[in-house]
Amino acid sequence: MLVALLPGDGIGPEIIAATMRVLEAAGVSGLTFEQAPVGGAAYKAKGHPLPPETLDLAKRADAILFGAVGDPNCDALDRHLRPEQAILGLRKELELFANLRPAKLFPELADASALRPEVATAIDLVIVRETNGDVYFGEKGHRKTADGLREGYDVMSYNEAEVARIARVGFETARARRGKLCSVDKANVLETSQLWRDVVIEVSADYPDIELSHMYVDNAAMQLVRNPGQFDVIVTGNLFGDILSDQASMCAGSIGMLPSATLNSANKGLFEPIHGSAPDIAGQDKANPLATVLSAAMMLRYSLGKPDDADRIEAAVAKALANGARSADLGGAMGTVAMGDAVIAAL
Amino acid sequence: MLVALLPGDGIGPEIIAATMRVLEAAGVSGLTFEQAPVGGAAYKAKGHPLPPETLDLAKRADAILFGAVGDPNCDALDRHLRPEQAILGLRKELELFANLRPAKLFPELADASALRPEVATAIDLVIVRETNGDVYFGEKGHRKTADGLREGYDVMSYNEAEVARIARVGFETARARRGKLCSVDKANVLETSQLWRDVVIEVSADYPDIELSHMYVDNAAMQLVRNPGQFDVIVTGNLFGDILSDQASMCAGSIGMLPSATLNSANKGLFEPIHGSAPDIAGQDKANPLATVLSAAMMLRYSLGKPDDADRIEAAVAKALANGARSADLGGAMGTVAMGDAVIAAL
Ligand SMILES: CC(C)[C@H](C(=O)O)[C@@H](O)C(=O)O
Ligand SMILES: CC(C)[C@H](C(=O)O)[C@@H](O)C(=O)O
Numbered sequence: 001m002l003v004a005l006l007p008g009d010g011i012g013p014e015i016i017a018a019t020m021r022v023l024e025a026a027g028v029s030g031l032t033f034e035q036a037p038v039g040g041a042a043y044k045a046k047g048h049p050l051p052p053e054t055l056d057l058a059k060r061a062d063a064i065l066f067g068a069v070g071d072p073n074c075d076a077l078d079r080h081l082r083p084e085q086a087i088l089g090l091r092k093e094l095e096l097f098a099n100l101r102p103a104k105l106f107p108e109l110a111d112a113s114a115l116r117p118e119v120a121t122a123i124d125l126v127i128v129r130e131t132n133g134d135v136y137f138g139e140k141g142h143r144k145t146a147d148g149l150r151e152g153y154d155v156m157s158y159n160e161a162e163v164a165r166i167a168r169v170g171f172e173t174a175r176a177r178r179g180k181l182c183s184v185d186k187a188n189v190l191e192t193s194q195l196w197r198d199v200v201i202e203v204s205a206d207y208p209d210i211e212l213s214h215m216y217v218d219n220a221a222m223q224l225v226r227n228p229g230q231f232d233v234i235v236t237g238n239l240f241g242d243i244l245s246d247q248a249s250m251c252a253g254s255i256g257m258l259p260s261a262t263l264n265s266a267n268k269g270l271f272e273p274i275h276g277s278a279p280d281i282a283g284q285d286k287a288n289p290l291a292t293v294l295s296a297a298m299m300l301r302y303s304l305g306k307p308d309d310a311d312r313i314e315a316a317v318a319k320a321l322a323n324g325a326r327s328a329d330l331g332g333a334m335g336t337v338a339m340g341d342a343v344i345a346a347l
Numbered sequence: 348m349l350v351a352l353l354p355g356d357g358i359g360p361e362i363i364a365a366t367m368r369v370l371e372a373a374g375v376s377g378l379t380f381e382q383a384p385v386g387g388a389a390y391k392a393k394g395h396p397l398p399p400e401t402l403d404l405a406k407r408a409d410a411i412l413f414g415a416v417g418d419p420n421c422d423a424l425d426r427h428l429r430p431e432q433a434i435l436g437l438r439k440e441l442e443l444f445a446n447l448r449p450a451k452l453f454p455e456l457a458d459a460s461a462l463r464p465e466v467a468t469a470i471d472l473v474i475v476r477e478t479n480g481d482v483y484f485g486e487k488g489h490r491k492t493a494d495g496l497r498e499g500y501d502v503m504s505y506n507e508a509e510v511a512r513i514a515r516v517g518f519e520t521a522r523a524r525r526g527k528l529c530s531v532d533k534a535n536v537l538e539t540s541q542l543w544r545d546v547v548i549e550v551s552a553d554y555p556d557i558e559l560s561h562m563y564v565d566n567a568a569m570q571l572v573r574n575p576g577q578f579d580v581i582v583t584g585n586l587f588g589d590i591l592s593d594q595a596s597m598c599a600g601s602i603g604m605l606p607s608a609t610l611n612s613a614n615k616g617l618f619e620p621i622h623g624s625a626p627d628i629a630g631q632d633k634a635n636p637l638a639t640v641l642s643a644a645m646m647l648r649y650s651l652g653k654p655d656d657a658d659r660i661e662a663a664v665a666k667a668l669a670n671g672a673r674s675a676d677l678g679g680a681m682g683t684v685a686m687g688d689a690v691i692a693a694l
Contacts, residue, residue, distance in 0.1 A: 084535045114466045114572050135482075135503055140538040149506040152542030156482055157500035159492050186586075188431045191487040195499030221594035222602065225461050225572065239533075243590060247568035255569070 001304055004061035005035040006054065009083055010277025011287035011336075012039075012067025018289035018340030019065070019296050025344040026316075028300065028309045034061070039083035039277070040071030049074075049086040058090055058270075063303035065296055066090075066272035072279055083277075088136065096262040096270050097132035097162075098169040100298075101245045103228075103252040108321040112253040112330055115225070122229025123252045128173055129241025130166040131262055133158050134192075136238045156192050158237065163199040165265065170200075170235030171207040180211045180232035184220045184240055196237065217244070224248050249274050256288030256329040259295035261302050269303045271295040285335035288327035290317055293343060312347065319346035348651055350378055351408035353385040353401065356430055357624025358634035358683075359414025365636035365687030366412070366643050372691040373663075375647065375656045381408070386430035386624070387418030396421075396433040405437055405617075410650035412643055413437075413619035419626055430624075435483065443609040443617050444479035444509075445516040447645075448592045450575075450599040455668040459600040459677055462572070469576025470599045475520055476588025477513040478609055480505050481539075483585045503539050505584065510546040512612065517547075517582030518554040527558045527579035531567045531587055543584065564591070571595050596621050603635030603676040606642035608649050616650045618642040632682035635674035637664055640690060659694065666693035 007016040023031070036042075036054040043049050049069070058064050069083040079085070090096065104124045105113060113120035138155035145151050167183070174181040183200045185193035197214055204212045215223065217240045223230060224244065228251050236244060249258045255275045263269040273291030281287055294317060301310035325342035326332020334342070354363040367380070383389075383401040390396050396416070405411050416430040426432070437443065451471045452460060460467035485502035492498050514530070521528040530547045532540035544561060551559045562570070564587045570577060571591065575598050583591060596605045602622045610616040620638030628634055641664060648657035672689035673679020681689070 079541075082535065088536070114463060114574070115461055116463055119461045136536055138500075142538060142542060145506050149508055150542060150546075151504055151506040152537070152539040153485075153502060153504035154537045154539050155500060155502050157498055159496040159498035161496055186589075188429065189435070189483055190499070190501045191489060192499040192501050194426075195489060195497060199497075218589045218593040221568065221590045222597040225594060225597040227461070240590075242533075242565045243568045243587075246565040247572060247594065250569040250572040 001031055001062040002060060003031055003033050003299070004057045004064040005033050006038040006058070006064060007035070007067040008039040008069040008277060009041050009071045010068055010279045010282040012069070012277055014283070014285065014336045015273065015287055015289040015292040016065065016067045018336050019292045021340050022293050022313065022343050023296055025347055026309060026313055028306060031304070038066070038086045039069030040074045042086065043074060043077070043081060043083065049081060049083050050089040055089070055093060058094060063268060063299045064090070064270040065299060066270050067292065068273065068275065068277035070277040070279070090270055091131045091262060092137065094268070094270070095132060095264045097130060097264065098166060099129040099131045099241065099260060099262040100173065101127045101129065101249065101258065101260045101274060103127065103248040103258060105252045106257065106318060106321050109253045109257065109330060113251065115251055119228065120251065120253065125228065125231040125248065126173055126177065126233050127241060127245040127248055128166065128170045128233060128235040129245055130162065130236070130238050133162045134238035156190070158192050158196055160195065160199050163196050164203050167200045167203040167235060170233055171203065171210050174210050174233040175207065178232040179209060182213045182215055182231055182234050184215050184217050184234055184236040184244065186217050187214070188216060200235070220244060221247060224251055245274070254288070254329045256291055256327065257294070258291050259298050261295070261298045263302060267302055269299065271299040285337055286328055287336050288329050289336050289339055290343070293317060316343050316346040348378055348409040349407060350380050350646070351404045351411045352380050352382040353405070353411060354382070354414040355386040355416040355624060356388050356418045357415055357626045357629040359416070359624055361630070361632065361683045362620065362634055362636040362639040363412065363414045365683050366639045368687050369640050369660065369690050370643055372694055373656060373660055375653065378651070385413070385433045386416030387421045389433065390421060390424070390428060390430065396428060396430050397436040402436070402440060405441060410615060410646045411437070411617040412646060413617050414639065415620065415622065415624035417624040417626070437617055438478045438609060439484065441615070441617070442479060442611045444477060444611065445513060446476040446478045446588065446607060446609045447520065448474045448476065448596065448605065448607045448621060450474065450595040450605065452599045453604065453665060453668050456600045456604065456677060460598065462598055466575065467598065467600065472575065472578040472595065473520055473524065473580050474588060474592040474595055475513065475517045475580060475582040476592055477509065477584050480509045481585035503537070505539050505543055507542065507546050510543050511550050514547045514550040514582060517580055518550065518557050521557050521580040522554065525579040526556060529560045529562055529578055529581050531562050531564050531581055531583040531591065533564050535563060547582070567591060568594060571598060592621070601635070601676045603638055603674065604641070605638050606645050608642070608645045610649060614649055616646065618646040632684055633675055634683050635676050636683050636686055637690070640664060663690050663693040
């Protein structure tokens with residue numbers, strides 16, 4: 001099976017390198033890797049954040065292991081040339097519409113959360129975020145008002161097919177867990193949300209075993225602080241999911257620990273840590289590679305049919321933490337390479 | 348000076364009654380009060396959540412003291428008849444465009460926050476939220492896609508005049524505090540945000556003394572959990588402000604403690620607790636009235652030119668808490684009336 005390796009910018013190459021060493025030490029069989037540039041690195045090398053060769057590799061591959069994109073030197077570029085467009089382009093071109101972000105605190109890291117330990121350790125949820133629609137991909141631009149004022153606009157929308165397919169991922173995810181699905185919207189203000197809510201309710205007819213609830217996004221942002229333990233699976237749109245999943249990650253401790261998967265309908269996926277490219281510490285052997293290692297484990301489980309290898313790697317991460325492995329974000333002093341070594345030793 | 352009293356639904360009448368007793372005990376002079384129905388209560392009495400008489404009173408008044416709206420029995424009504432439309436209608440009709448939400452933990456209540464005490468006590472910020480534009484008030488509706496699918500849509504937009512006037516409120520608010528303004532947007536994806544950011548930067552030329560920064564909304568949601576003490580004033584649009592201000596409130600402890608003001612350009616305002624109508628405890632003398640009492644203090648300060656009375660009431664609330672006054676949301680057993688009495692005793 002072919003894995004596309006897209007290290008990207010900033011700390012991307014380091015954390016991918018550490019992850020590759022872990023995969024090798026774990027002796028995962030039958031994988032071949034092919035690498036390509038993406039993000040700011042690709043813009044510098046080829047003039048585009050998602051060059052045709054990179055997109056082509058991503059399409060041919062069975063799964064994509066992604067580092068991070070983002071480069072402050074690219075901030076002044078036209079929007080379509082900025083590093084972030086690579087991740088938006090991959091999601092759209094490959095129809096990767098279901099972004100899964102588990103948020104769970106490793107008990108060893110209870111001290112790393114800003115929440116009280118008893119609140120933080122209760123977190124065990126998955127956010128299922130739609131990533132092919134919403135205000136991200138609608139018509140957008142600048143125009144003049146009737147009075148000649150500059151105006152920026154973006155059209156938010158969802159159609160019933162888009163909502164139904166992500167709702168099904170939400171229900172299925174809940175079925176494999178504790179059976180509770182909370183759909184988050186802003187139906188008291190937005191027509192897009194009203195359609196979202198209507199369709200989620202229609203789809204729920206096929207999942208009588210799942211306990212469905214609805215919550216407004218402002219309330220959800222509050223509840224994720226007040227009592228995150230109440231959630232099992234949250235399903236929501238692209239924009240609300242962007243905000244809530246970052247918030248939930250932080251509730252669950254260091255952002256250096258959390259993986260994500262973005263899947264298409266055939267379970268082909270892009271796997272990446274939820275953190276960014278951290279240009280301030282790039283190339284200094286300071287970044288925590290564990291979110292990327294855990295993303296690789298998700299890849300083995302979701303896209304490559306190797307759940308046993310995934311389990312082994314996840315267990316090794318837990319053991320390394322129990323043995324005291326701590327990078328700077330976790331209050332320790334170990335570097336990227338040493339953190340990778342700690343996982344390898346635990347394997 | 349005329350104050351429009353709009354108690355609304357659920358716990359609204361109780362918390363307004365307690366607040367009126369505090370205002371009376373404080374001996375605030377020169378105020379007359381006129382009451383009118385709003386929200387679900389107004390729909391039941393007059394067939395509309397914001398009847399013409401209520402809107403007229405709100406227009407005539409120098410300030411509006413508002414309880415809460417929201418009634419589960421109205422959920423099935425057409426959108427334009429639901430209780431929430433009253434608050435959206437008042438904001439729009441009276442051009443109340445600047446929603447100010449201070450979030451600060453009373454030190455006595457450090458135990459009521461889900462955040463670690465050392466993180467929670469560092470919170471001392473104001474969110475300045477725009478409330479006349481954004482995806483709230485753009486064109487919206489349901490339509491069919493080319494394939495005949497149902498689709499919901501909402502147009503997000505801001506023009507330069509709308510952004511400039513709320514930016515000025517943000518800069519002025521920062522100037523009266525610690526001099527730091529953080530503008531929150533999603534300029535890496537949204538053109539509305541790009542215009543927002545451009546205009547905020549233009550306006551900043553008039554405020555060289557203010558330290559301006561920009562943050563993406565997903566990162567802001569994270570930072571409000573990780574290190575809320577870093578913020579002084581946050582300025583943002585209607586939708587992001589809705590989410591972040593509820594989140595920030597919860598970080599600062601009980602939602603039963605936090606007031607808000609929504610002002611027009613002449614500092615006429617609507618003052619309301621940030622919590623909702625809490626239908627589950629309505630009429631049971633259980634609700635905490637302090638957020639409404641503190642909203643009345645904001646009213647005295649911002650719209651009625653009585654900062655000394657505002658200070659006295661705020662000090663009495665702090666003293667009542669120091670004396671041990673605790674309603675159920677604060678882990679105590681005191682009712683609405685008793686909490687009001689505790690503030691009156693402290694005056
Ligand atoms: C980089 C950005 C465009 C992206 C998004 O908003 O989707 C990121 O925040 C994410 O969540 O993956
Ligand atoms: C009731 C609702 C329409 C309103 C809003 O979204 O603005 C509320 O959440 C608020 O923040 O005042």
